[in-house]
Amino acid sequence: MNLEEVARLSGVSRSTVSRVINNDPNVREDTRQRVLEVVRRVGYQPNTAARGLAAGHTRxxxxxxxxxxxxxxxxxxxxxxxxxxxxxxxxxxxxxxxxxxxxxxxxxxxxxxxxxxxxxxxxxxxxxxxxxxxxxxxxxxxxxxxxxxxxxxxxxxxxxxDNRAAAREAVAHLLRLGYRRIATITGPQNMIAGADRLDGYRAALKDRGLAFDPDLILEGDFTEAGGYAAMQRLLPRRPEAVFVASDMMALGALRALREAACRVPEDVALVGFDDMPFAARADPPLTTVRQPxxxxxxxxxxxxxxxxxxxxxxxxxxxxxxxxxxxxxxxxxxxxxxx
Amino acid sequence: MNLEEVARLSGVSRSTVSRVINNDPNVREDTRQRVLEVVRRVGYQPNTAARGLAAGHTRxxxxxxxxxxxxxxxxxxxxxxxxxxxxxxxxxxxxxxxxxxxxxxxxxxxxxxxxxxxxxxxxxxxxxxxxxxxxxxxxxxxxxxxxxxxxxxxxxxxxxxDNRAAAREAVAHLLRLGYRRIATITGPQNMIAGADRLDGYRAALKDRGLAFDPDLILEGDFTEAGGYAAMQRLLPRRPEAVFVASDMMALGALRALREAACRVPEDVALVGFDDMPFAARADPPLTTVRQPxxxxxxxxxxxxxxxxxxxxxxxxxxxxxxxxxxxxxxxxxxxxxxx
DNA sequence: CTGAAAGCGCTTACAG
DNA sequence: CTGAAAGCGCTTACAG
The missing domain is CATH 3.40.50.2300 (Response regulator)
Structure with a gap:
């Protein structure tokens, strides 16, 4: 079923059918209705390839x-x-x-x-x-x-x-709560969001005049497994709190903490990023940065x-x-x- | 940059270029090379819409x-x-x-x-x-x-x-372990997989000559929240084990169990379905049916x-x-x- | 408001 | 092995 057919059945030219299909205002109302009726009846659907070729766009x-x-x-x-x-x-x-x-x-x-x-x-x-x-x-x-x-x-x-500002606010929150030895598990540094969130972490420390300790910065890869591995390496360095650059990694961190019998937040506090659906259901529920x-x-x-x-x-x-x-x-x- | 151009630059017809592009064997080797060279040089990429229209398929x-x-x-x-x-x-x-x-x-x-x-x-x-x-x-x-x-x-x-057989095997496993009061949290029964897995559950019980108790069958919706809600309703009915028709729902069930201070598997055993990446990392790790x-x-x-x-x-x-x-x-x- | 016609960029019998 | 030509199903100036 193509334009030609619809035109024939409607008793108009292909041009007119095309206009109707494309909502061109320059069609007499009764003509439009007649064509539309045929279109509906035969279930005409314009061919996307042809349309794209002729019109120069495809939607x-x-x-x-x-x-x-x-x-x-x-x-x-x-x-x-x-x-x-x-x-x-x-x-x-x-x-x-x-x-x-x-x-x-x-x-x-x-x-x-x-x-x-x-x-x-x-x-x-x-x-x-x-x-x-x-x-x-x-x-x-x-x-x-x-x-x-x-x-x-x-x-x-x-x-x-604004990943940087959001991360900064998250870390500032930890600082306000009284945490000082704050670590971060970052995203990959060749990803923009990863780099920006680390930047925000640094900025928050700097806002308080705190030096940052390279030992407390671990690079993750935004996966659960990456968060888990990073947290394990982090544990001996005794952080009071960790800003984890994604909820998925935070889930991994939580798992590492659980295995090490560390309580959250009593032994180590955690903040995530994303507010993914599972963050609210984690054990304990994750403080995190919600992004839409x-x-x-x-x-x-x-x-x-x-x-x-x-x-x-x-x-x-x-x-x-x-x-x-x-x-x-x-x-x-x-x-x-x-x- | 279109076929026409490439043809002109190669000194052949559009037909020939088209043949080269489409790997038609009927092209002399040196012609093919000449055309290919031009194609590479100018970075020619055939127009998908035109191609689809002419050839009748688009890949x-x-x-x-x-x-x-x-x-x-x-x-x-x-x-x-x-x-x-x-x-x-x-x-x-x-x-x-x-x-x-x-x-x-x-x-x-x-x-x-x-x-x-x-x-x-x-x-x-x-x-x-x-x-x-x-x-x-x-x-x-x-x-x-x-x-x-x-x-x-x-x-x-x-x-x-084979959802039915897989579910049946999972429940048979629970039976073999000695569990008798086995409940199930099903998928939506208007979904084929949901219905089939419930069928498998029934079959496993029947294999052992066990009647099934409608009170132990709760319909979920394949979401975490659904599994959580179903498990909460199930808890007072004291199941020894639950076959949960998806890992996502099993996660929700686990959460409900944790909140009710029920130990898994000591108080309630759980089997999931899917073997999603998170199943192995759940607390405790989920026994589940792996599907590829x-x-x-x-x-x-x-x-x-x-x-x-x-x-x-x-x-x-x-x-x-x-x-x-x-x-x-x-x-x-x-x-x-x-x- | 409507139609005839050109054209979008390809493929593919067909003829040679 | 190659080219000229028709045709895929549309849109869109253009003319009326």
């Missing part, structure tokens, strides 16, 4: 998730992000093509994404400091937006949270759709608010407890 | 995940499935379009998926007993495969595990690609093996412990 958004560690994808972060993007796309009558790419892209993969002549734009769940895909995108002219800020190029559009992942996805999609509609517009940035969620994994602090 | 697979409860998507099951599908697609030079659909599809959504003229076939992470999309697919002629068996229509292709989710995804994709290549072939079925993984959440059993 398809690409989503690329650069994934080194496959374990990372187990983090609910990505499902939430995808959900946000997907729902915004549904709302705006767009579809999404998904690429899970190894960040060691071959050049061919990059070309496939940027020049396939199908997608109207792409969302990159960007996390690496130096992503060759992002660079290719910046040099090309396919609209794109990053989820996660770009560290250097100020021509790119993105949506993000799903909303970030939705906004990224909408931003991209807008960028596609209005090309040549300046870069757009949206910084979403975070919120420190206080739960049982840190309490009144060691000083207070002594009284 | 794009649709993936639809019918999602009622959005909380369900937090289950690592879907990320794993997507990873499997995605990696198989990469391997076979295919791409994937993703639809997260409310299973209360509007007819329009179904048409959009089945008649968009873009995808060559679709994978449905089918879980509902009666999915209108699946029915539409069965009546149409777009190749498709389900992840999860179809309960009635024996013309559909799918990959699945990622592999199921990969096989579904490969099956679909094959079905597309060889249309009109009979339905294909693959049942993947499961394995009962013994961990600490159930032990020698109440009888044994008395000695």
């Amino acid at each position: 398809i958004l690409g989503l690329v998730i650069p994934m080194g560690v496959s374990a990372l994808f187990a983090d609910p972060y990505f499902p939430l992000l995808i959900q946000g993007i997907s729902s915004a796309c549904n709302m705006h009558d767009h579809s999404v093509m998904l690429w899970l790419a190894d960040p060691d892209y071959e050049r061919r993969t990059i070309r496939q994404i940027t020049h396939n002549g199908l997608i109207d734009g792409v969302i990159v769940a960007s996390m690496l400091m130096d992503d060759p895909l992002v660079q290719a995108l910046a040099e090309g002219d396919l609209p794109f937006v990053l989820v996660g800020r770009h560290p250097t190029d100020n021509r790119v559009s993105y949506v993000d949270v 992942v799903q909303r970030a996805g939705a906004i990224a999609a909408e931003m991209l759709i807008d960028l596609i509609k209005h090309p040549g517009q300046g870069p757009r940035r949206v910084i979403l608010p975070t919120e420190l969620i206080i739960r049982a994994s840190c309490d009144a602090g060691p000083k207070a407890r002594k009284h | 794009i697979l649709g993936l639809v995940i019918p999602m009622g409860v959005s909380a369900l998507f937090a289950d690592p099951y879907f990320p794993l499935l997507i990873q499997g599908i995605s990696s198989a697609c990469n391997m076979h030079d295919h791409s994937v379009m993703l639809w997260l659909a409310d299973p209360d599809y509007e007819r329009r959504t179904i048409r959009q998926i089945t008649h968009n003229g873009l995808i060559d076939g679709v994978i449905v992470a089918s879980m509902l007993m009666d999915d209108p999309l699946v029915q539409a697919l069965a009546e149409g002629d777009l190749p498709f495969v389900l992840v999860g068996r179809h309960p009635t229509d024996n013309r559909v292709s799918y990959v699945d595990v 989710v990622q592999r199921a995804g990969a096989i579904a994709a490969e099956m679909l690609i094959d079905l597309i290549k060889h249309p009109g072939q009979g339905p294909r079925r693959v049942i993947l093996p499961t394995e009962l993984i013994i961990r600490a959440s159930c032990d020698a059993g109440p009888k044994a412990r008395k000695h």
Whole structure:
């Protein structure tokens, strides 16, 4: 069933059917109704490929998730992000093509994404400091937006949270509670969020005029196993509290603590990051920084759709608010407890 | 940069360039090399829409995940499935379009998926007993495969595990250990896997000539919160052991047990299903049925690609093996412990 | 408000 | 082994 057929059945030209399909106002109302009736009756659905070829756009958004560690994808972060993007796309009558790419892209993969002549734009769940895909995108002219800020190029559009400020606030909270020997388990330092959150940790200490102790900084990889391993190495160094740069890692830290028979927060306090669904249900429930992942996805999609509609517009940035969620994994602090 | 240009630069016709691009053997070797050289030099990438329109296929697979409860998507099951599908697609030079659909599809959504003229076939992470999309697919002629068996229509292709047999084995294990008062927290009974696993539970009891007690059967929804709520209601009924139809629900059950100060496995033993990454790290580690989710995804994709290549072939079925993984959440059993 | 026609960038018989 | 040409199913100036 194609345009031609619908035109014939409606007794109009293909042009007119096309106009009706595309909501062109220049169609007489009764003509429109007649065509619409036929469309409904025969269940006509325009061919996306033909449409894309003729119109030069497809209402398809690409989503690329650069994934080194496959374990990372187990983090609910990505499902939430995808959900946000997907729902915004549904709302705006767009579809999404998904690429899970190894960040060691071959050049061919990059070309496939940027020049396939199908997608109207792409969302990159960007996390690496130096992503060759992002660079290719910046040099090309396919609209794109990053989820996660770009560290250097100020021509790119993105949506993000202020990871540095949020981490700083989280650590400041620990300091306010009276904790002093505060460690951190960081994300990978080649990921922007990982570096930014460590930065925030440092800033919070500096705000109080405290020196930071390199022994209390352990690099994790945003996975549960990574948090577990880091916490084990950290334990002998006797931290009073730990700022863990993701809830997933905090879960691992919690496990290491449990195995070592350390009580949380009595022996070691913990603060996570993300406020993933499981954080509230952890034992003990995690104090953590809530970030609106799903909303970030939705906004990224909408931003991209807008960028596609209005090309040549300046870069757009949206910084979403975070919120420190206080739960049982840190309490009144060691000083207070002594009284 | 299009075919025309490449043809001009190579000094051949568009037809020849097209043949080279598509690995048609009917091209003289030196011509092929010449064209390839130009293709590489200018970074030519064929336009997917044009290609799809002309050739009638696109090497794009649709993936639809019918999602009622959005909380369900937090289950690592879907990320794993997507990873499997995605990696198989990469391997076979295919791409994937993703639809997260409310299973209360509007007819329009179904048409959009089945008649968009873009995808060559679709994978449905089918879980509902009666999915209108699946029915539409069965009546149409777009190749498709389900992840999860179809309960009635024996013309559909799918990959699945034997949920019934696996559940039966898990419960038989509890029985062997000496547990008798065995409860189950089921998945939603409008999901095939949910119904099949309950069936397996019943079969295991029957194998031993044991009657089953309706009071010991609680319906969950495959979420952590659902498992938690079900376990709370179950507790007063004093089960010795519980077969929980998914690890995610088992996590919730574990939380309810912990809050009620019940020890696992001393007071209540637990068996889960899925062997999700977190199952081994739970406290205590979960005995559970391992199913190869990622592999199921990969096989579904490969099956679909094959079905597309060889249309009109009979339905294909693959049942993947499961394995009962013994961990600490159930032990020698109440009888044994008395000695 | 409507239609005839060109064109989007490919593939693929067909002829040679 | 190669090229000219038709055609895939749409959209969109253009003319009326």
